[in-house]
Amino acid sequence: MFRSGWTVSEFRGIPIRVHPSLLFVLPIMAIAISGQQLTARFVGLGVPAGEILVPPMVYGIGLSVSLFGAILLHEIGHAATALRFGMPVRAITLMILGGMTEIDQDEATPKETFLVAAAGPAVNLVLGVLCILGARVLPGAWTDVMIFLVLFGGLNILIAVFNLIPSMPLDGGRMLKSVLSFRLDVSRAAQITGTIGRSLALIGGLYGLMYGEFMIVLLCVFLYFGAGADQINTSIQEALEGLEAQQAMTIQVVSIPPHSSIPSVARHMLIRDAQVALVRDVHTTYGVILAQRLNRSRAETAADLVEGEPLFAWADDPLPEVVRTMRWHDKPVIVKDRYNTPIGVVTHDDVIRAARLRILADRGLPDQVSSTESRKNEA
Ligand SMILES: [Zn+2]
Secondary structure, X not given: OOOOOEEEEEEOOEEEEEOHHHHHHXXXXXXXXXXXXXXXXXXXXXXXXXXXXXXXXXXXXXXXXXXXXXXXXXXXXXXXXXXXXXXXXXXXXXXXXEEEEEEOOOOOOHHHHHHHHHHHHHXXXXXXXXXXXHHHHOOOOOOHHHHHHHHHHHHHHHHHHHHOOOOOOOHHHHHHHXXXXXXXXXXXXXXXXXXXXHHHHHHHHHHHHHOOOHHHHHHHHHHHHHHHHHHHHHHHXXXXXXXXXXXXXXXXXXXXXXXXXXXXXXHHHHHHOXXXXXXXXXXXXXXXXXXXXXXXXXXXXXXXXXXXXXXXXXXXXXXXXXXXXXXXXXXXEEEXXXXXXXXXXXXXXXXXXXXXXXXXXXXXXXXXXXXXXXXHHHO
């Protein structure tokens, strides 16, 4: 959802992107911060009114930009730690809800996951303490720089504390889940983390409702669904274990030459009742087009709708690996048989369907104990 955006810089080869939603939220935040009777608040902090020379709007702009600076440093903390453990990092994106660092952690140990999650809030804690201490040791009366340092330090501590709430998808939730994974299996760890996350969100939401703090209510709704989504993700991943690419793929696929016009692609899909089109000619397969993406672009030919190199898997490749590749590159995977011929495509919807069927199918099986017993008998 937030994978688009402009690449503005990079950190050790990792692109740093800014999502358009950030440009929308920055001016709103600047106005909101400057409108909060800043001068009165500073006086409340013990700063004499005569010392405050900078207009509130400048504080508003400065603080909202530096908030995202603090979030960027937080994300760089995650990324740098991930790189240290040899995990691939795809991108850092700044957006309306904060930041996001895409890290492939599937091979990581619980200890490594814990450290990658802890690194973000740690950066903000250190920065926050340094700024506040720095402002206190600067000699002389209050200056705008000192006030700004204190406010920026406070923001950093706020970001750290918020992210340490033990609820997915926050860093605190990841840390809790990885600590639990030292002893328990992943699904149990996810279940406990999910229950704690949702309980905290409910308590927080009730508190927000009682005291009319609607930002807290909104945040708790976000946390409640985030905690649930992680549990669902974990159970999907578990359900895919042991399946092969060919068990999830769609075979209802039409082949389209790259120069076909979009109406022609649509017609072919309609006639064959296919959700997926393979763009290929005699020699080459160029990529996949999904029916739902057909009208989202100003493309003129099928080839225009294909982004980058296509992804391939063999029919008997393990499905969890195929899904990892698919998620990492954010596009469907073309499944080939041993003669190198495309025989189907795995899309996101196919994965969800396969996982659902697997969960339902396993319900009909005898429980774990009897299946281990039967394995023992076979041996
Ligand atoms: Zn974080």
